[in-house]
Amino acid sequence: MDLKQFLTQEYVTTAIDFALKAIGALAVLIAAWIIAAWLKRAVESRFEKISFDQTLGKFFANLVRYAVIVLAVLSCLQIFGVDTTSFAAVIAAAGFAIGLALQGTLQNFSAGVMLLAFRPFKVGDVVNVAGQTGVIESIALFTTTMDTFDNRRIILPNSEIFGATIENISYHSTRRADVSVGTAYEADIDQTWEVLRQVADNLEGRLPDKDTAVILLELGDSSINWQVRVWVPASDFFPLKQRLTRDVKVALDKAGISIPYPQLDVHHNAIS
Numbered sequence: 228m229d230l231k232q233f234l235t236q237e238y239v240t241t242a243i244d245f246a247l248k249a250i251g252a253l254a255v256l257i258a259a260w261i262i263a264a265w266l267k268r269a270v271e272s273r274f275e276k277i278s279f280d281q282t283l284g285k286f287f288a289n290l291v292r293y294a295v296i297v298l299a300v301l302s303c304l305q306i307f308g309v310d311t312t313s314f315a316a317v318i319a320a321a322g323f324a325i326g327l328a329l330q331g332t333l334q335n336f337s338a339g340v341m342l343l344a345f346r347p348f349k350v351g352d353v354v355n356v357a358g359q360t361g362v363i364e365s366i367a368l369f370t371t372t373m374d375t376f377d378n379r380r381i382i383l384p385n386s387e388i389f390g391a392t393i394e395n396i397s398y399h400s401t402r403r404a405d406v407s408v409g410t411a412y413e414a415d416i417d418q419t420w421e422v423l424r425q426v427a428d429n430l431e432g433r434l435p436d437k438d439t440a441v442i443l444l445e446l447g448d449s450s451i452n453w454q455v456r457v458w459v460p461a462s463d464f465f466p467l468k469q470r471l472t473r474d475v476k477v478a479l480d481k482a483g484i485s486i487p488y489p490q491l492d493v494h495h496n497a498i499s
Contacts, residue, residue, distance in 0.1 A: 252306050255299055255306070256299055258299075259295055260296070262295055266288075266291050267289065267292040268288075271285060271288045274287070274288070335384045335385045335386045336385075337386075339371075340368065342371070343368070347395060348393065348398075349366075350363050350364065350365060352398065354397075355396060356391055356392070357383055359373065359375070360376070360396075361375040361379075364380075368385075369385060370383060370384055371383050371385055371388055397461055400461055400462075401437070401460060402458070403456055403458050403459075404456070404458075404464060404467055404468040405455070406454065406455045406468065407453070407454045407455075408423075408452075408455070408476075408486060409449070409451065409453070410453065410487075411450065411484065411486070411487045412451060416443070416451065419453065419479075419482075422479060422482045422484065423441045423453060423455050423475065423479075424441045426478045427439035427440070427441060427457050430470065430471055430474065432460075432470070433458060433467065439457050441453060441455055442454045442455075449488070450487050
């Protein structure tokens with residue numbers, strides 16, 4: 228066998244070997260693509276069955292899909308004899324550098340995942356969080372958007388929300404409206420209690436299955452302090468509390484019971 232024949236045979240052998248590896252790699256990629264798509268649909272379907280958040284469900288489904296594809300690509304590189312150990316180390320180092328650069332963003336992302344998973348509130352709820360009160364308009368992976376009652380749009384980083392105390396004002400369907408009022412010391416206590424009780428019982432729109440309460444809080448510096456408590460539907464809380472406050476003032480005026488303002492007596496001794 229001369230050199231030309233040897234080189235030709237070696238070329239043919241190499242070409243056949245490369246073609247077989249290419250076919251195998253292509254088969255791996257096609258299979259991985261099909262499996263990744265199937266797993267993506269399966270994960271999305273599973274999350275839909277358990278009523279998981281749609282945004283978070285799609286994110287995890289895509290994460291599974293891309294993980295399968297990346298593993299398939301690494302397997303193809305190994306088929307061609309490429310050492311993937313160093314390649315994986317480079318990916319890990321790059322991921323670490325990106326993680327440091329996006330530390331705040333990743334905190335918002337992880338907080339967004341927790342908010343979507345545990346759902347301390349949902350779209351449409353009235354919440355008080357991070358010093359802001361408003362109606363939740365949307366919950367994303369990095370930020371949460373709310374509209375205040377004076378129609379201002381507030382966009383909050385999720386890390387500030389999940390790390391703070393969250394008050395979900397509209398979580399329950401019922402709320403208790405409390406109105407505090409002070410009456411003059413000259414007023415009869417029993418008469419005052421009866422007037423306030425009638426106001427509470429006659430409030431239109433209150434929940435009839437829950438008892439009202441009139442509480443004698445304390446004997447203050449300038450007044451006898453009371454609190455009127457009425458249970459109302461959460462959807463009508465603010466208008467009913469305003470109506471209750473008005474009715475208390477009107478009823479006390481009609482009964483001749485005054486609402487004193489703070490007074491300070493100053494005694495001055497003249498020096499002769």
